[in-house]
Structure formats: structure tokens, C-alpha cells
Amino acid sequence: MGNMTTVQIGAGAGYSGDRIDPAVELARRADISYLVFECLAERTIALAQLSRKNNLSPGYDPLLDERMKAVLPICHQKKIKIISNMGAANPMAAAAQTVAIARQLGLNGIRVAGVVGDDVLGVIEKFPLEDNGSALSIPPEQIISANAYVGAEPIVEALAGGADVVITGRTADPSLFLAPLIHEFRWLSNDCKTLGQGTLIGHLLECAGQLTGGYFADPGYKDVPNLANLGFPYAEVSEHGGAVITKIEGTGGMITKATCKEQILYEIQDPAAYVTPDVVADFSEVVVEEVGKNRVCVSGAGGRTRPDTLKVSVACRNGYLGEGQISYAGPGALARARLARDILSERLNHHVLSELRFDLIGLNSIHGEKLSPMNGEPYEVRLRAIARAEDRCSADRVPREVEALYTNGPAGGGGVASSTRENIAIYAALIPRDLVHCQIHCEVS
Amino acid sequence: MLLRDIAHSRTGDKGNLLTISLIAYHEEDYPLLETEVTAERVSSQFSDFIDRPVIRYCVPRFAALNFVLHRPSSESVTRSLALDAHGKCLGYALLNLEI
Secondary structure (H helix, E strand, C coil): CCCCCCEEEEECCCCCCCCCCCHHHHHHCCCCCCCECCCCCCHHHHHHHHHHCCCCCCCCCHHHHHHHHHHHHHHHHHEEEEECCCCCHHHHHHHHHHHHHHHCCCCCCCCCEECCCCEECCCHCCCCCEEEEEECCCCCHHHHEEEEEECCHHHHHHHHCCCCCCCCCCCCCEEEEEEHHHHHHHHCCCCHHHHHHHHHHHHHHHHHHHCCCCCCCECCCEEECHHHEEEEEEEEEEEEEEEEEEEEECCCCCCCHHHHHHHCCCCCCCCCCCEEECCCCCCCCCCCEECCCCCCEECCCCCCCCCCCEEEEEEEEEEEEEEEEEEEEEECHHHHHHHHHHHHHCCCCCCCEEEEEEEEEECCCCCHHHHCCCCCCCCCCEEEEEECCHHHHHHCCCHHHHHHHHHHCCCCCEEEEEEEEEEEEEEEEEEEHHHHCEEEEEEEE | CEHHCCCCCCEEEECCEEEEEEEEECCCHHHHHHCCCCCCCCHHHCCCCCCCCEEEEEEEEHHHHEEEEEECCCCCCCCCCCCCCHHHHCCCCCCCCEC
């Protein structure tokens, strides 16, 4: 174990579908006390809520079983505590399932805490949804879920109660990492500077592989060694919040000033005011120093008092999307793709479809016409058509018409792929903090 | 030269906001970024994607700039029909700027 004045925290996942092997590697080989799995993107919880309502799943992270089976034995043996938002739309079921897995594996005495209370569907109707800075009204029956971004507090409470595994629903990502630091070092809720520094560490770790060279490599410009075996990061945090970010020797990837700076600025707006439920963190004066190979020291974050409101992620039904794609290659590929587009445009000219959109993949589908230079004819082009409709059957018209291009369209089309899916839109709202009451339920394996 | 020769970038998203960082490889190039890559210039580069002017934050400690792009409400991650609904590929359109 590390010395008394530092706490080691590892990042075991940066999103719901993340790779599991690097987390196992961290648990097995790193000298960590906590392993944190961040698994909830904006829309993940809404999709989990929908599939729970439709009895398609219990509503927690679909990889919970696989992850827990992979890391529980080693974490139990090394007394590594696990913290995760894998509870998604049903933290209690996720906690119960974790206890069941522990028992199956013959691991007795693991205390698993489930945190509930982020679900604020019952009160959300009273608050305006924000869209583009202006209020928006959505028919209540279209709202599927509303979950408040909860801070570190309930996790700290669960850890104080002796939990070995803490499973939450919607929690602000950095709070998952800040909580064990508050717990271990007894940081005070008014010590904004230190909470800001802890939030910096959480923000750095929350995307796991994005700190060790994932989403960074650019051959010839930013080369990353052994990306295929990318290791996940962990932080060695001292009691006042100074931290060294590092990874296990021999794993792929790298930790440098550049990888840390990219991740610190990732998804933040004003670097001096990163708003979380715990603190308004200030990263503008952060100092990033390389202190060894794959060892970067981060210090100097600040903070101001947390806001009185909590952000709520509100998921609403937003119709269905029908999509189809088809490829053309060889001489005249572009002309044939354009002809196919014009045909589809005529055949899909129907009032049940809205927002009909076409893309020529390989030409300008990503950066748009203005920013995509044309250097001669592309050898192959893939036409993509997509539209929104109120019902699934109408949305299906798009993939059906794309497929029909095989026998009713230009020559040489191939490789049709299609899908029709429900679209769930996410809006934000702010609610007073005192409307959110979290409860912790603990069970022992 | 292209911005890509002296700086790197990562794009993130929050609803209909896009954030694009621009970080100098060498600290001595930071003043050049600050002078050349103005909010106006970035707004004009991304005029097809945004519905209000780009906001720029300067982070001299990191030799970096951070841009916030405001997309129309139909173009949020969860609603957009674009192939890259997040807009995560856009950072490389910034690195493609000639300076």
C-alpha cells in the first residue's frame, strides 16, 4: 500500500462501453485504493430508463456483470474500493446484482451501497427546460426521465458507512473521483481551493484512456507508443490535492504535458469556471509539469462556492430516425451517387418526413461543402440519407427507399446498410439543490 | 503554414455547445496563436455550423486557447441528423487554418 499521506485512484472506464482489460490490469498491478468506473454519457441513462420501462433490461449498465466479474475478485483481495455510476436508471438493482455476483464468486463480506435520489422526474414539470438559452415547453408525456447531476456527498457518506462498492445513478463525473479524496483526507465543504484541485483530478481521470494517449494520436504529429495496449491512468494524490498522474509501466500509451492539457480543456467552456455540484473549479492557473517518464504533476487549481442549483438532464421522445447508406465506386461514382440522391429526394418528398438530409461520405459529409476542398473526383462515394418522422413506420420509408436503389436506381450501387431508431433528445434544466434528497442502501455479500 | 504545424487540438461537446481547444506544441508559439486565431476568424471558419459568434478563452498557462461554438438547437448531440452528431471531427477543420 502507498504511504499514509497519498491516496491512489485509478480510472477503470471512461464511458459505458469502455474496454475492460485495462481496468483489470490497473486493479491487478497498480497500487491503488480506489477504482472508479465512469459509465454514463448524456443519453445513456435515458436509454436505460426506456429499456427498463419496456422490460428489456433492469435499467443498469449492460456491462455491469462483465465488469464486476472481472474486477471484484482482485479488488476484494487487494481491498480496492469500487465507485461507479453504472447504476444508471436503477442503482438499487445494480447494487443487488453486484452482491449476487460477489456471492456467486464466493466473495463474502463485500459491502455494496446503492445511491438513489438523482431521479427527479416527479418535480421536473415545474421547471423550464433550457434550449439554446431560452425556455422550451415539452408535452409532459414526451418526457422519459429527469436525473439531477448529484455531487460527491452521498458517495462520501457511503464510504464513511464502510462501503466497499458504491453504485450511483447520475452523478457529475468528477465527483466520482472527488468523493474518495474528501473521505480519505476529510476535506471540508467550504475548502473550495482544495475541492477545485480534487475536481481537476477527477476531470483528468473521468475519460480514462483519453488521458493516456487515447483520442490523441496523430501519426507524424502526435505519435503514441503501443496504442493497441493502451493502459488506463491513475493518480497519486497528496492530502492537499497535489497529484501525480501516471500509468502502469509496460502498458501502451503515454502521459505527457500535452495529453494532460488536452484532457483538462476537454468539454469545458470557461477554464476559470467549471461548474460542478461540489464547487465552481478554476483551472486557469493550473501548472502541469513532467516529473518523470509517464509521470505528470498537476497543481494550482482553485475554486469558488458551489451553485445553489443542480443541473438536470431531461430526456424526451423526439420521433424516429430512418437512415440508409449505399456505396458507388469506380468511374462516375460521384455522378451516380448524386443521381441516387436526386431520385431519393423525389421519392421521399412526403409530408410524414421532416429534416430529410443527404450526405456524400468521402466528399464533404463531415466538415461541409465550404471547408472540404475538392481535389479531383473521389474514386468511391457513399450516399447517406436520413430523416425524422413521428412514427417508426414512416421513418422506415428512408431505409426502404435506399435499399430499393439496388433495382430501381443508378448502376453499380452496393453495400446498403440501414437502421430505424427512436430518437431521444436531451435538454437541461436547473433545479434548487434542496429538492434532491439522496438515500443510501447497503447490502453485504 | 497550417495551424496543425504548431498546435494540437481536442474537441468536446455539451448539448449544442462544442468546445475546441488549441494548444501550442511550443510555448513560444502561443503569442502567435493569440494574435492569429481570433474569435472572429474562428467564427468565420465555422459559419456553417454556428448560430452566434464563437467565444474564445485564453489560457496562457497552457499556451492554449479554448473556443466555445454555439450550434443551432437542432444540432445538439442528441438531436442532430449529421453523420458526426457530436461535431467531434471539427477540431481538425480548425487545425487546417492557414496562418
